[in-house]
Each structure stands twice: as C-alpha cells, then as structure tokens.
Amino acid sequence: MKNLKLILASLFFLAITFTTMAQDTKSDYFVGDWKVVVKGTPSGDAEMVMHLERLDGKLVGEMRAEGIEASKFSQVSEKETSVTVYYSTMGYDINISLDKVDENNLKGSLIGMFDATGERILEE
Template sequence: MKKATLINLMAVILIVIATKANAQTQTNYYIGKWDVLVKGLPNGDTHMKFNIADSAGHTKGVLLDTTAAHKDIPLTKIEQDGDKITLYFNAQGYDVSLLLAKKDDDHATGSLMGMFDANAIRMKEK
C-alpha cells in the first residue's frame, strides 16, 4: 500500500512539474514584426509595419516608419484578450486603434478604428 501511495505521489509531482514547464515556454502569438494592410482609407489602401516585443514580461511595440526619416512611432498602449490584440498609437495628431484577431499561425484580421478592414501577415526573419 505504501508503494502505491508513493508511486501516485511521484506521478502527481511529475505532472505538476511538466505543466509548469510547459506554461513557461508558451510565447505571445503577436511578438514579432507584422505587415498590416489597411483597406479603404481616404488616401487608398496602405501598409503599416509593426514591431511588437516582450520586454521583461510587458508587451511593447512601435509602428515602423518606412520612409527615409526612420522615426518609428511608439505604441501608446497594447491590450490583449486571448487571441485578440488592440494596438493604440498616435498618427497625425489623432489617437488610433488597430484591433487584430488571430486567423492562423501567420495571419490576423481586424479593423482600424472599427471602420477600415485590416489584414496582417507575420514578417519572416531573413
């Protein structure tokens, strides 16, 4: 009887350790660089490139400036709820939000300000 109890206790301990190890290795789906195509803007469809990173357990990011000036725009706030993320930033004096929802491993869909359709593709590192 003592051997059975000891074996059961060891099995429970191993399951707990395996579960904790697995939980620590999961990464945030949105970490990385994203190319977001926003459709239907007044000046036409446009690509926005975002770089989202994890800094000491806190998600941060920037809207990459692809012009010659290279002045990246910092994201003012990031909210994540399950497979959805909302990125907030300031553009041309306006507070702007971009909502994205996971579609598959490298794609997300959503909207800019709830008005313009957005399709995001994860940019692969070269």
C-alpha cells in the same frame, strides 16, 4: 518518521514545481514584425510594419510606415487570440485591433472603421 518527512518534503517540492509551471506564461504568437495593410482609408490603402516584442512579460512595440517617424504604442491589450495596439500618428490617436486567423495571418480593423490584415514577416 523519517519516511513521513521524506514523503512530505517530496510533496512540498512537487507542489512548488507545479505552481511554478502553472504561472501565466503568455504565448509569443504576436511577437515579431507584421506587415499590416489597412484598406480604404481616405488617402488610399495604407501599408505599415507593426513591431511587437515582449518586455517584462508585456507586449510593447511600435508602428512603422515609410516616410513617417515610428510611433511607439502607448498601450497594448493582448488576449489569447487577439491584440489591440494604441498609438498616436500625425496628431491622431489610433487603435488597431487584430485577431489571429492562422499561424501567420491576422485580420481586424483600424479604429473600427477600416478593414486591416496582417501577415507575419518571416525571417529568412
């Protein structure tokens, strides 16, 4: 009887361990700073820095461009290999969708109209 209790207790703790490990833990691929270039906008190519961090399990961040106040993301939609960020700048609601190309590069579009690329800014 003691052996049966020991086996059941062991199985219980093993099940808890696997359940805890199996919880959804998203990759932090998108976390960090990305140099984003949007090509062909009416005012020329636009270069900005997309900053993403994980807070309480969700991606949050802001878009930074020289000469413009940083714009916090109102929403971040994350999938396994893509991210879409939503923000307002200069009176316009903007979204930029980017797909993973490789470990340090992204490719996508701004509001579905302008080609965009992203390159991870590596810390030295």
